[in-house]
Amino acid sequence: MISxxxxxxxxxMIDLAEHxxxxxxxxxxxxxxxxxxxxxxxxxxxxxxxxxxxDGAHGKGGGYRLNRQPSDYSIGEILRLTEGSLAxxxxxxxxxxxxxxxxxxxxxxxxxxxYNMVNDFFDGISVADLVKKGEDDGFFGACL
Amino acid sequence: MISxxxxxxxxxMIDLAEHxxxxxxxxxxxxxxxxxxxxxxxxxxxxxxxxxxxDGAHGKGGGYRLNRQPSDYSIGEILRLTEGSLAxxxxxxxxxxxxxxxxxxxxxxxxxxxYNMVNDFFDGISVADLVKKGEDDGFFGACL
DNA sequence: CCAATTCCCTATCGTGTTGGTAGGTTTTAT
DNA sequence: ATAAAACCTACCAACACGATAGGGAATTGG
Numbered sequence: 001m002i003s004x005x006x007x008x009x010x011x012x013m014i015d016l017a018e019h020x021x022x023x024x025x026x027x028x029x030x031x032x033x034x035x036x037x038x039x040x041x042x043x044x045x046x047x048x049x050x051x052x053x054x055d056g057a058h059g060k061g062g063g064y065r066l067n068r069q070p071s072d073y074s075i076g077e078i079l080r081l082t083e084g085s086l087a088x089x090x091x092x093x094x095x096x097x098x099x100x101x102x103x104x105x106x107x108x109x110x111x112x113x114x115y116n117m118v119n120d121f122f123d124g125i126s127v128a129d130l131v132k133k134g135e136d137d138g139f140f141g142a143c144l
Numbered sequence: 145m146i147s148x149x150x151x152x153x154x155x156x157m158i159d160l161a162e163h164x165x166x167x168x169x170x171x172x173x174x175x176x177x178x179x180x181x182x183x184x185x186x187x188x189x190x191x192x193x194x195x196x197x198x199d200g201a202h203g204k205g206g207g208y209r210l211n212r213q214p215s216d217y218s219i220g221e222i223l224r225l226t227e228g229s230l231a232x233x234x235x236x237x238x239x240x241x242x243x244x245x246x247x248x249x250x251x252x253x254x255x256x257x258x259y260n261m262v263n264d265f266f267d268g269i270s271v272a273d274l275v276k277k278g279e280d281d282g283f284f285g286a287c288l
Numbered sequence: 289c290c291a292a293t294t295c296c297c298t299a300t301c302g303t304g305t306t307g308g309t310a311g312g313t314t315t316t317a318t
Numbered sequence: 319a320t321a322a323a324a325c326c327t328a329c330c331a332a333c334a335c336g337a338t339a340g341g342g343a344a345t346t347g348g
Contacts (some may be wrong), residue, residue: 001145001231001232001233001309002232002233003253003305003306004307004308005306005307006308007233007251010251011250011251014250014251017168018177023310026323026324027323027324034347037307037308037309038309039307039309039310041292041307042324042326043326044323044325044327045324046324046325049325050325056323056324056325057315057316057323057324058314058315058316058322058323058324058325059314059316059317059321059323059324060316060317060318060321060322061316061317061318061322061323061324062315062316062317062322062323062324063323063324064324070301072325073330075254086188087145088145088146088267089145089146089151090145092296100322105268106155106158106274106275106277107155107274109277109331110219110269110274111146113265114262116267117265118258118262121257121258121261125254129252130251131250133253133259136320147334147335148335148336148337149335149336168294170294170295171294172294179311180291180337181336181337183337183338183339184336184337184338185295186295186296186297186306187337189295189296190295190296190297190347193295193296194296197320200294200295200296201295201345202293202294202295202296202344202345202346203294203295203343203344203345203346203347204292204293204294204345204346204347205293205294205345205346205347206293206294206295206344206345206346208295209320213312219316230300252294
């Protein structure tokens with residue numbers, strides 16, 4: 001399950017991409033457009049900003065804006081940042097603790113393959129792809 | 145994340161497949177072989193038994209055994225039974241509550257595609273495939 | 289028939305995560 | 319100076335997870 005943190009992060013990025021000028025976008029506006037509590041969004045944009053995905057400006061006239069082109073953000077990096085690892089089991093991923101049964105485990109190869117599949121899937125989608133979707137020129141036209 | 149319930153269920157099924165005679169296998173033995181608390185396993189085998197995946201026999205000489213050939217169990221049906229839905233977001237899956245933004249949601253097609261991918265992935269693997277893995281004749285030889 | 293064995297059922301419980309709130313501090317433009 | 323905005327820290331209710339405990343019901347060996 002992808003939690004709200006990751007999903008809201010994606011929606012913020014889409015919102016910023018849809019208003020992608022040189023101006024800074026106020027969190028208040030994003031929160032109103034997306035219908036998500038501003039306070040809760042703060043904790044998410046803080047993560048995005050600290051890691052350099054977006055640029056946050058203090059004070060009057062401040063807000064957030066993208067640091068790159070929407071097509072240069074993969075959904076994978078957004079989710080890995082906000083959700084932690086996308087690993088389906090604890091034995092995999094960045095903070096995986098070594099398992100003594102690893103060598104004989106009958107299921108590890110399955111989890112590992114899924115892990116790769118999911119990462120590749122999300123790495124193959126950009127923020128720009130999701131924005132395009134709303135314009136009926138979608139990446140996913142064939143799947144719904 | 146796949147929880148222990150689903151993972152242990154798979155391990156039980158593999159264990160039963162590896163001792164697949166007409167005899168009933170005691171939960172005590174499975175628990176010792178797998179190194180999982182018998183009491184905790186009880187709640188999992190109860191689910192498997194109630195839904196007809198395995199056959200449980202009471203009393204002396206009782207235990208559990210498979211109802212079909214190991215190759216006739218897909219990992220998908222085991223996980224969907226023990227984990228609930230494999231949907232990455234609440235808007236999808238069996239108990240999905242309708243979302244008013246569904247028509248304009250920019251991310252739903254992505255989740256939907258992933259959902260199908262994951263289901264297809266697990267439906268394409270059988271318990272027999274995972275047993276084979278241990279015999280160096282694996283389904284997953286190329287992926288680890 | 290009795291007692292051991294085994295699956296089955298219900299309740300409980302500590303721990304951690306999730307989703308969110310609250311209040312304040314710092315930075316900046318006007 | 320003042321207002322606006324990002325930033326930071328702490329806290330909290332609700333829930334799920336992983337597991338334990340204690341018994342009850344069915345079956346069989348003796």
